[in-house]
Amino acid sequence: MSIQRVTSKWAKTNALLKSQHLLEYIPETQNYSRETLFIMLENYKMVYVKPNNGTYGKGVIRVEKLAEPEIGFKYQHGTLIRSFLTFDQLFRSLNVYTSKRRYLVQRGIHLLMHQERRFDIRVMVQKNLSRAWEVTGIIGRLSHPAKIVTNYHSGGTPMSFERLMSSHMAPIEQQQYTARLHALGLLIVRSLQATYPRIKEIGIDIAIDTDFHPWILEVNTCPDPFIFRKLPNKAVFRKIYRYAVAYGRLRPRQPVVTRKRKTVAVSKPIRRKTRS
Ligand SMILES: Nc1ncnc2c1ncn2[C@@H]1O[C@H](COP(=O)(O)OP(=O)(O)O)[C@@H](O)[C@H]1O
Ligand SMILES: [Mg+2]
Known part of the structure; x- marks a missing residue:
């Protein structure tokens, strides 16, 4: 069965509004x-x-x-x-x-800042190999200094959540906050799934305000997996890729062949259009 994609932000917001527990996280x-x-x-x-x-x-x-x-x-x-x-x-x-x-x-949410630039958070949630929902990655996105959006395609810089939060929270608080984002990610995907039963992956844009309250800016049903390659921990992208292959979003990565002393990748992973 094909993977369900929903482009209308209005439709997705209304689907989330059906969940009582999410109301405090959805900006009007x-x-x-x-x-x-x-x-x-x-x-x-x-x-x-x-x-x-x-x-x-x-x-x-x-x-x-x-x-x-x-x-x-x-x-x-x-x-x-x-x-x-x-x-x-x-x-x-x-x-x-x-x-x-x-x-x-x-x-409008007043986003936290890092070195005088705004940042928000992308939370990736996917169906795992046991067909259960799993939060597979969290990454921060720092806006271009002169812009009001954080998107990579609009000049934003992906950066680890830990690095962006380091001036706002002690490591133990960061861990607790990450656990909170995981729980929120699962709550979001489950309530979205009630309206859209064939979704397999979502990328949630979360704004953290100056009181550290998380706000759901939008949910992408065709999120960019490749942004997670920017994280120092390569295991995160590998897992995201593995799951995306399992539910048919991406093709398996080609094996690397060795010719004489030269190592050449046969082909790069196929990039499909993402909506993020
Ligand atoms: N309500 C908001 N408050 C603060 N920043 C926002 C808000 N809505 C969007 N943004 C900023 O603009 C970016 C793009 O908005 P988004 O709703 O995610 O649309 P797109 O589909 O173009 O990514 C967000 O990642 C965030 O940086
Ligand atoms: Mg977005």
Whole structure:
């Protein structure tokens, strides 16, 4: 049976909202409209406006209602920053993006920082060789200094969770937090599976705020396994790859043949399009 993929962030958020235990981890998310943008800016002061079917951080916009003594609004898209005196001006300018495709507006989370750059976390959950769910990898993603997204394809840098958290938590607290992320990952995959029974793997984008509360930014049903090659612990990627081969997402890696004294890999692993 084929692996189930779901692109709509709205549909996936609604599937998660069915689980009572997850409510505290889901930032308020609405369909984008003049009204929802206005209300959410009033309530949260900072929101993310993003395409419902987006990937790689493309089209993602951070919008702020400025606090006194500043007045007005501003947004950032890529490295472009624009300021406005009135909500009307802001809304009209955002129309350039939001009128082309379906957009969502989500409560903005103030991410933890590492060396003055924001970071978030990718948690990989897969069906293992016993067909049970297992959290197989956790990796941090540090944003490009001038950008508002952390995606690798938008200039973000993958980095180990331990390294990113080292200035925020002692090693023992980190271990406890990692255990918490594991439990959350399993809770998420099980509630998603109730709506989408044929999923085999998910990659969860988790924001950690300045009070260390974890927030689910989105769940990818076709996550990039290759980002985990960046971890110093190579066993993590090997396991992720092994499981992905077992459920038919990736082809087995080709054996390495030795010709005279030269070692040549027959071919590189086949990269398929990922959505992350
Ligand atoms: N609500 C939010 N608060 C803070 N940062 C966010 C929020 N939503 C998205 N981001 C940032 O933008 C990135 C891309 O957003 P995401 O929803 O994961 O879409 P994509 O499918 O393009 O990866 C996230 O990894 C995160 O760095
Ligand atoms: Mg993402």
